[in-house]
Amino acid sequence: MLKNRQWRLVSFPSGRPETSNWELVETEAPQVAPGHLLVKALYLDVAPYMRGRISPQRNYAAGVGLGEVMVGGAIGRVLESRSAGFAPGDLVVTDFAFGWQEYALLSPRDVRRIDPDLAPLPYWLDLFGLNGLTAYFALFAAGAMKAGDTVLISAAAGSVGQISGQLAKIAGCRAIAVTSSPEKAAWCREIGYDAVVDYRAAADLHAAVAQACPQGVDVFLDNTAGRIHDAAMQNLAPGARVVVVGTASLADTFDAPDIGPRFLRQILVARATVRGFLCSDHAAGYEGGRGRLRRWYEAGRLQSKFDIARGIEGVPDAFLRLLTSRNLGKQLVKLDGD
Amino acid sequence: MLKNRQWRLVSFPSGRPETSNWELVETEAPQVAPGHLLVKALYLDVAPYMRGRISPQRNYAAGVGLGEVMVGGAIGRVLESRSAGFAPGDLVVTDFAFGWQEYALLSPRDVRRIDPDLAPLPYWLDLFGLNGLTAYFALFAAGAMKAGDTVLISAAAGSVGQISGQLAKIAGCRAIAVTSSPEKAAWCREIGYDAVVDYRAAADLHAAVAQACPQGVDVFLDNTAGRIHDAAMQNLAPGARVVVVGTASLADTFDAPDIGPRFLRQILVARATVRGFLCSDHAAGYEGGRGRLRRWYEAGRLQSKFDIARGIEGVPDAFLRLLTSRNLGKQLVKLDGD
Numbered sequence: 001m002l003k004n005r006q007w008r009l010v011s012f013p014s015g016r017p018e019t020s021n022w023e024l025v026e027t028e029a030p031q032v033a034p035g036h037l038l039v040k041a042l043y044l045d046v047a048p049y050m051r052g053r054i055s056p057q058r059n060y061a062a063g064v065g066l067g068e069v070m071v072g073g074a075i076g077r078v079l080e081s082r083s084a085g086f087a088p089g090d091l092v093v094t095d096f097a098f099g100w101q102e103y104a105l106l107s108p109r110d111v112r113r114i115d116p117d118l119a120p121l122p123y124w125l126d127l128f129g130l131n132g133l134t135a136y137f138a139l140f141a142a143g144a145m146k147a148g149d150t151v152l153i154s155a156a157a158g159s160v161g162q163i164s165g166q167l168a169k170i171a172g173c174r175a176i177a178v179t180s181s182p183e184k185a186a187w188c189r190e191i192g193y194d195a196v197v198d199y200r201a202a203a204d205l206h207a208a209v210a211q212a213c214p215q216g217v218d219v220f221l222d223n224t225a226g227r228i229h230d231a232a233m234q235n236l237a238p239g240a241r242v243v244v245v246g247t248a249s250l251a252d253t254f255d256a257p258d259i260g261p262r263f264l265r266q267i268l269v270a271r272a273t274v275r276g277f278l279c280s281d282h283a284a285g286y287e288g289g290r291g292r293l294r295r296w297y298e299a300g301r302l303q304s305k306f307d308i309a310r311g312i313e314g315v316p317d318a319f320l321r322l323l324t325s326r327n328l329g330k331q332l333v334k335l336d337g338d
Numbered sequence: 339m340l341k342n343r344q345w346r347l348v349s350f351p352s353g354r355p356e357t358s359n360w361e362l363v364e365t366e367a368p369q370v371a372p373g374h375l376l377v378k379a380l381y382l383d384v385a386p387y388m389r390g391r392i393s394p395q396r397n398y399a400a401g402v403g404l405g406e407v408m409v410g411g412a413i414g415r416v417l418e419s420r421s422a423g424f425a426p427g428d429l430v431v432t433d434f435a436f437g438w439q440e441y442a443l444l445s446p447r448d449v450r451r452i453d454p455d456l457a458p459l460p461y462w463l464d465l466f467g468l469n470g471l472t473a474y475f476a477l478f479a480a481g482a483m484k485a486g487d488t489v490l491i492s493a494a495a496g497s498v499g500q501i502s503g504q505l506a507k508i509a510g511c512r513a514i515a516v517t518s519s520p521e522k523a524a525w526c527r528e529i530g531y532d533a534v535v536d537y538r539a540a541a542d543l544h545a546a547v548a549q550a551c552p553q554g555v556d557v558f559l560d561n562t563a564g565r566i567h568d569a570a571m572q573n574l575a576p577g578a579r580v581v582v583v584g585t586a587s588l589a590d591t592f593d594a595p596d597i598g599p600r601f602l603r604q605i606l607v608a609r610a611t612v613r614g615f616l617c618s619d620h621a622a623g624y625e626g627g628r629g630r631l632r633r634w635y636e637a638g639r640l641q642s643k644f645d646i647a648r649g650i651e652g653v654p655d656a657f658l659r660l661l662t663s664r665n666l667g668k669q670l671v672k673l674d675g676d
Contacts, residue, residue, distance in 0.1 A: 276605040
């Protein structure tokens with residue numbers, strides 16, 4: 001029998017997650033049910049949204065229960081198929097349905113085919129996956145980004161951030177990065193951001209954002225909440241659109257109230273809009289969005305940097321790297337033996 | 339010469355405004371300039387937006403400077419006209435251009451004619467003025483209110499609130515009032531609100547709002563900020579629209595940061611929209627809005643209660659009544675001798 005190692009959630013984190021919140025268990029790979037695929041993981045995903053799935057708090061999607069395999073997407077190869085549309089050896093990607101494990105039984109409904117001639121495998125969990133679509137719909141739909149806007153992006157070198165900055169430039173905007181290290185700042189400049197604020201180095205973050213955005217912020221893609229949010233909210237241009245994509249800075253205090261300045265006056269004075277964003281609300285537009293991302297990629301106008309850890313044993317560590325901003329680029333885990 | 343008493347701002351309030359922030363000065367009424375009107379006030383307006391005008395903080399409109407006449411609208415009668423379109427005796431209303439004084443020199447551009455046969459004079463500074471238009475555009479435009487929505491309204495018996503509740507009922511919505519006394523609650527029920535939360539009486543405001551809005555809040559017309567805002571934000575339905583119309587509860591702490599829970603997770607989880615609202619952004623639609631308000635008024639579907647103080651001496655007191663929620667209905671000041 002094929003052995004399958006999988007990470008199961010064994011406790012809810014109180015505050016910052018720790019590797020001990022999961023347990024690596026060896027079990028047997030599932031039998032292929034009719035209409036399904038047995039898929040071997042090549043890359044497992046770790047992503048900020050996962051923090052919300054391991055909290056008992058109300059979220060936009062069901063959480064992972066204790067004892068259950070941790071949720072997550074993956075790139076994989078079909079080992080066995082009992083679905084007419086797939087054959088062993090096919091490369092596929094799934095956004096959420098795989099989980100932190102080596103093998104998974106998947107429904108064809110939950111996978112997309114990968115064309116390895118178009119782009120390297122990691123891109124399929126990134127630019128052509130939810131990160132690309134999130135950046136695309138958050139900016140163009142929720143943020144109503146248009147040429148000439150000043151677009152401020154937090155976690156600017158991260159998975160959604162790096163794509164967002166390039167999309168802002170494609171759209172004729174001024175793209176301003178907020179990031180956490182000189183290395184990330186350099187990457188942001190390399191992919192075209194017009195200015196970079198290093199929030200750990202800035203003595204006065206409000207002033208640093210004001211200096212980088214002298215006309216104010218028209219679109220703020222908020223991946224972090226916290227003090228970067230605070231600095232942005234004090235620099236809104238009239239009619240500003242704030243798109244709340246994630247709250248990464250709250251990862252360590254996820255279940256506690258987020259106390260701080262509330263900015264209702266600033267929202268009123270700027271007649272700003274603050275909008276919560278979930279990519280799947282735009283599912284009807286995915287095909288069109290992916291088509292545009294693909295064309296820009298083929299034209300050499302979009303690229304991603306990846307930070308790739310190795311081995312099933314390292315998945316929780318890679319996730320914690322991400323939560324503490326130690327990754328540079330989209331974080332993935334490549335599994336051994338392939 | 340005609341004597342003109344006027345209230346001038348002599349100090350910026352620190353915290354809650356006091357009557358001593360203004361000084362009543364007797365001067366001479368202005369001479370009528372060509373193309374202008376000399377108008378005698380019949381009713382002076384006091385309104386929550388005025389708190390923002392007596393703060394050195396950035397606002398959506400210029401503030402009143404020290405030594406200047408306090409800003410404000412009025413209903414008045416033309417005493418002298420040097421404009422072809424107006425004659426002595428004409429009744430007019432202006433939203434902002436009068437100021438807290440007995441006589442003002444006005445440009446015809448800043449006034450609208452009053453038809454006293456359509457509605458009593460106070461309605462022209464209320465339903466047919468900015469309160470009606472604010473309720474109309476905040477709900478139908480910014481809030482995208484539609485039949486079946488649960489619409490929560492704070493300061494529900496106040497000037498904008500009482501109109502908003504009636505508009506929500508006209509639109510086929512469930513209208514929920516948040517107000518501050520049994521008398522106001524009774525008035526809210528009389529004009530059609532489906533449920534009323536008395537925020538001073540509720541032991542647990544979050545639970546009281548949850549009970550009144552079992553399906554969650556689809557549209558929240560936020561006139562107050564503060565703890566009513568907090569309770570609403572914890573009860574958002576998916577896709578909720580929060581329209582920030584005013585921040586009345588911050589009147590006493592206007593220049594200090596508003597510290598409290600920030601609700602970015604709730605905005606994200608509900609994919610809610612929080613939007614700052616300023617009526618004048620909808621000026622292109624005023625004529626259409628007023629036409630609808632007028633037709634609903636003529637059909638007996640909209641009414642306002644007024645709380646009318648008397649005498650130029652009492653204007654600051656009337657404003658403070660408003661800031662401390664002691665008024666019931668739209669607060670105005672009727673001047674003597676007319």
